[in-house]
Amino acid sequence: MTTETTETTKVAQRRVPLSRERVLHTAIQLADQGGIESLSMRKLGQELGVEAMAMYYHFANKDDIIDGIVDLVFSEIDLPAAGADWRAAMRQRAISVRDALLRHRWAIGLMESRRNPGPANLRHHDAVIGSLRAGGFDIAMAAHAYSLLDSYIYGFALTTMNLPFDTSEEVAEVAQGMLGPFPMNEYPHLVEMLTDHVMTPGYDFGDEFEYGLDVILDGLERARGRTAIRRSGTHRAR
Amino acid sequence: MTTETTETTKVAQRRVPLSRERVLHTAIQLADQGGIESLSMRKLGQELGVEAMAMYYHFANKDDIIDGIVDLVFSEIDLPAAGADWRAAMRQRAISVRDALLRHRWAIGLMESRRNPGPANLRHHDAVIGSLRAGGFDIAMAAHAYSLLDSYIYGFALTTMNLPFDTSEEVAEVAQGMLGPFPMNEYPHLVEMLTDHVMTPGYDFGDEFEYGLDVILDGLERARGRTAIRRSGTHRAR
DNA sequence: GTCCGGAACTGTACAGTGTAAAGTCGCGGT
DNA sequence: ACCGCGACTTTACACTGTACAGTTCCGGAC
Numbered sequence: 001m002t003t004e005t006t007e008t009t010k011v012a013q014r015r016v017p018l019s020r021e022r023v024l025h026t027a028i029q030l031a032d033q034g035g036i037e038s039l040s041m042r043k044l045g046q047e048l049g050v051e052a053m054a055m056y057y058h059f060a061n062k063d064d065i066i067d068g069i070v071d072l073v074f075s076e077i078d079l080p081a082a083g084a085d086w087r088a089a090m091r092q093r094a095i096s097v098r099d100a101l102l103r104h105r106w107a108i109g110l111m112e113s114r115r116n117p118g119p120a121n122l123r124h125h126d127a128v129i130g131s132l133r134a135g136g137f138d139i140a141m142a143a144h145a146y147s148l149l150d151s152y153i154y155g156f157a158l159t160t161m162n163l164p165f166d167t168s169e170e171v172a173e174v175a176q177g178m179l180g181p182f183p184m185n186e187y188p189h190l191v192e193m194l195t196d197h198v199m200t201p202g203y204d205f206g207d208e209f210e211y212g213l214d215v216i217l218d219g220l221e222r223a224r225g226r227t228a229i230r231r232s233g234t235h236r237a238r
Numbered sequence: 239m240t241t242e243t244t245e246t247t248k249v250a251q252r253r254v255p256l257s258r259e260r261v262l263h264t265a266i267q268l269a270d271q272g273g274i275e276s277l278s279m280r281k282l283g284q285e286l287g288v289e290a291m292a293m294y295y296h297f298a299n300k301d302d303i304i305d306g307i308v309d310l311v312f313s314e315i316d317l318p319a320a321g322a323d324w325r326a327a328m329r330q331r332a333i334s335v336r337d338a339l340l341r342h343r344w345a346i347g348l349m350e351s352r353r354n355p356g357p358a359n360l361r362h363h364d365a366v367i368g369s370l371r372a373g374g375f376d377i378a379m380a381a382h383a384y385s386l387l388d389s390y391i392y393g394f395a396l397t398t399m400n401l402p403f404d405t406s407e408e409v410a411e412v413a414q415g416m417l418g419p420f421p422m423n424e425y426p427h428l429v430e431m432l433t434d435h436v437m438t439p440g441y442d443f444g445d446e447f448e449y450g451l452d453v454i455l456d457g458l459e460r461a462r463g464r465t466a467i468r469r470s471g472t473h474r475a476r
Numbered sequence: 477g478t479c480c481g482g483a484a485c486t487g488t489a490c491a492g493t494g495t496a497a498a499g500t501c502g503c504g505g506t
Numbered sequence: 507a508c509c510g511c512g513a514c515t516t517t518a519c520a521c522t523g524t525a526c527a528g529t530t531c532c533g534g535a536c
Contacts, residue, residue, distance in 0.1 A: 017484075017485095018484080018485085040521080040522065040523080041522080041523065041524080042521085042522080042523095050484095050485075050486090051485070051486050051487080052486095052523085052524085053485075053486065053487085053524080053525095054484075054485050054486075056485095056524075056525095057483080057484055057485070058484095061523080061524075062523065062524085109347050109396070112396060112397040112399075113396075113397075113399060113401075115416075116416070117416055119420070122420065122424075122425050122428060123425065125425070125428050126424075126425035126426070126427050126428040127427075129427040129428055129430075129431055130426075130427040133427055139430065139431060139434055139435045140435060142431065143431060143435055143436070143446070144446060144449050144450065144453075147394070147397070147443075147446040147449075147450060148390070148446075148449075148450035148453060148454075150393070150397055151389075151390050151393035151394040151396075151397055151450060152386070152389050152390050152393055153393065154393045154396055154397060155388070155389035155390055155391065155392045155393020155394065155396060156385070156389040156393065158347065158350060158351075158389075158392055158393060158396055159350040159351075159385070159388055159389055159392060161350075161351060163351075178353075178354070178355055182357070182360065186360075186361075186364075187360050187361065187363070187364035188364070188368075189364050189365075189367040189368040189371055190360060190363050190364040190367055192367075192377065193367055193377060193380065193381060196377055197377045197378060197381055198381070205385075208381070208382060208385040208386075211382050211385075211386075212382065212385060212386035212389060215382075215386060215454065215457035215458065215461060216386075216453065216454065216457065218457055218460075219453035219454065219456055219457040220453065222456075223453060255513075255514095256513080256514085278492080278493065278494085279493080279494065279495080280492085280493080280494095288514075288515090289514070289515050289516080290494085290495090290515095291495075291496095291514075291515065291516080292513075292514050292515075294495070294496090295512080295513060295514070296513095299494080299495075300494065300495085
């Protein structure tokens with residue numbers, strides 16, 4: 001596969017030794033193509049030309065590996081630019097998170113709940129909070145904004161995650177299949193939305209993301225304005 | 239444990255026969271107290287006084303059971319009242335979903351991605367869409383609103399799910415533990431938010447939920463208004 | 477050259493998982 | 507008395523994470 005220049009003469013020769021990095025990269029690769037449940041120690045070892053137990057020299061346990069690949073995903077997310085307008089920065093960052101989650105769907109339930117956050121994770125959080133604070137949000141307001149934005153981003157990813165269709169043509173048959181065993185007129189509004197909207201050509205559920213994102217950013221902008229005014233008598237924000 | 243009145247004389251006597259309902263209820267109970275990963279066929283059977291394979295007479299496979307308990311959770315959610323103001327209905331429904339997810343944390347990753355939605359699931363979706371439509375949302379706008387609200391609700395539950403603390407006193411030590419291995423001044427904004435806000439007495443992360451919810455409802459109300467005005471020349475909404 | 481120590485990995489084992497396939501038991505109907 | 511069948515059990519298989527002990531190999535000390 002890779003360049004094996006170090007090979008000299010001996011039989012099987014020393015193979016490339018393991019390393020945290022090498023393990024984590026093929027772990028991500030494995031999870032990307034088969035989902036997180038297809039990432040087993042034995043398959044991972046097999047992919048690396050090594051027995052399953054070999055990884056336990058470099059990692060405490062499987063969770064240690066999961067922590068590692070999650071932080072690698074965090075490192076793929078663009079940090080909000082330091083001097084940028086908070087709104088543009090938050091918008092771009094949200095889209096960057098979503099893109100990363102689209103590349104690594106398996107990460108969706110894992111990113112938010114690590115007990116051992118890695119450095120990329122912490123750096124990400126710090127940069128987002130910093131961007132909000134620089135944009136005039138006080139601490140409480142920044143916490144509100146962060147909670148709201150992250151809930152939406154991860155929630156959208158979660159609800160989108162394994163929609164059983166990718167192309168908009170598939171939507172129709174899937175929707176049929178889901179409603180199949182039930183009488184047609186029992187769920188009129190749901191049927192209407194599916195037939196008159198979702199199954200419409202050109203519909204892409206992914207487009208909903210930016211719509212909702214802008215609604216939230218509008219709301220945050222107005223809330224920030226209210227805070228700033230309320231505070232303007234005591235001290236300027238930042 | 240329970241009343242065993244049907245016992246008459248014989249040795250072990252015919253036990254209460256299994257049934258979908260009985261299996262699903264103890265399955266929920268098991269998942270509630272030990273998380274979804276502690277719901278195994280053998281433990282479930284043991285709890286029911288039965289071998290693991292006995293359940294396969296009543297269910298196709300484990301996923302069939304998961305489908306069942308997820309729909310039971312849906313049935314616990316209050317449907318939006320038919321004639322109510324859309325905003326009040328959506329607010330109350332969001333809180334009801336969140337409460338159900340707090341009672342059944344294991345359900346969070348499962349509710350949104352069922353390939354075989356049960357009747358309670360479909361009824362829920364239908365009622366929510368119906369409430370929005372009755373409130374003057376056109377189909378596209380109702381879809382936007384639904385996507386936004388559900389993403390937020392499930393996302394908030396997801397990010398809250400396994401915060402490693404319940405009481406606000408625990409927050410401090412956990413935060414310390416997370417930042418422990420890192421230099422203090424590397425993440426100034428994050429540290430500031432933790433020390434000056436999160437670790438403040440009386441702080442409850444759960445309170446963020448309704449704040450963000452109201453920001454979203456405000457945004458939806460304004461967006462709905464814009465649509466209604468744009469449409470007022472052609473036909474009245476609904 | 478011989479020996480040692482430890483790094484890096486392998487082998488074996490165990491308790492756990494979902495479930496396919498076949499076997500068993502007892503009751504209701506004829 | 508017997509059959510059929512519903513309801514459940516037994517056994518088995520392939521898979522999981524990982525504890526623990528054993529092996530192999532390399533660099534340095536003497």
